Amino acid sequence: MATNKKPGNWRKRTQAVRGGLMRSPFQETSEALFLTSGYAYETAEEAEARFRGEVGGFQYSRFGNPTVSMFEERMAALEGAPVGRATATGMAAVSAAMLSYLSAGDHVVAAKAMFGSCRHVVESILPRFGITFTLVDGEDVDQWRTAMRPNTKLLFLETPSNPTLSIVDLKAVARIAEEGGALLAVDNAFATPVLQRPMEFGAHIVIHSTTKYIDGQGRALGGMVLCRQDFLNDHLQPFIRNTGPSISPFNAWLHLKSLETLDLRMRAHCENATRVADFLAGHRKVTRVLYPFRPDHPQHNLARAQMEGGGGVVTFEVEGGKKSAFALANALGIIDISNNLGDAKSLLTHPETTTHQKLTPEARLGLGITAGLLRLSVGLEDADDLCEDLDQALKVA
């Protein structure tokens, strides 16, 4: 296999197109899809040497595949991470990062405003294995500090968070982790490496649901854990190799090819989201608009300090609670009702009754999820059409 011409010193946009490229002897220009479970060996001696780890090469696609490797290398280059491992879904990435590292007796500190399934892993699965946790308001740095215990091993957060787009100070929390001898893991699904690279602020692990903006077209599930070489060798690789949350080479290929346009797409998502947020903020039936790069976002300055764009998600509240929110959703003519996000198609969801339905009413209100709140993943359609669609739906709401 021929590898990259001159990897390493390229800028991000070049890495997004060429990072990790590995060509077969056919010298194909587009990355090859190696849809294979296994690999053949020339001799029995070669098989023995590969299993001993004495020579390189692939053995079995549960723990290594050329297409998946290209995807991992390209993602690592974009995040500025030493290495990465792809997984079948974002949740497989979150649980592999946690379960490969934590043991009975360990303690985790996590921000309350977390993707629903992440919260389930921390609150319901980890405790069954003797791993305790403390939930904090992610925006409040003091809460992170006071939650630390001698046995705290991992800090986990999402920024911007789902669905209220609250921002966590990455540098401050990374310092607290460092001082406590713990690792900081950041779920970077909403921002993508184009808009935010948590390792530049001291994060030790970055996790992605590549299902979202990395795929970008709502086609395939995938996830990724990015980390240092020692974390990979000591924890992640043996866990993934033996428990098998591996990504299909086909899904890895889709996401690998999607990285080529990620930068262009994220700029367009940000531009459209800004237009839509400004439109909504000027509408009399809209009582609140949350978008990190709008000056009225409570953590606007922090967002500008650690992100290069506000992202593609806009969250807003309509007057009249659930009844108006449902009437608006049902009246939309372009925007679909869907709990997914990061698609080229604009998607709207009502968090109270869908993604955050399982939380208690108190927990929901603690996160700012009110009955009139709607989360809009702004797609790549013409922003004028999206604003007109929202305008006619708001008339009904």
Ligand SMILES: *Cc1c(COP(=O)(O)O)cnc(C)c1O
């Ligand atoms: C979607 C999502 C996940 C879970 O990813 P899947 O690919 O659906 O398993 C985790 N975190 C965040 C922030 C997400 O948006």
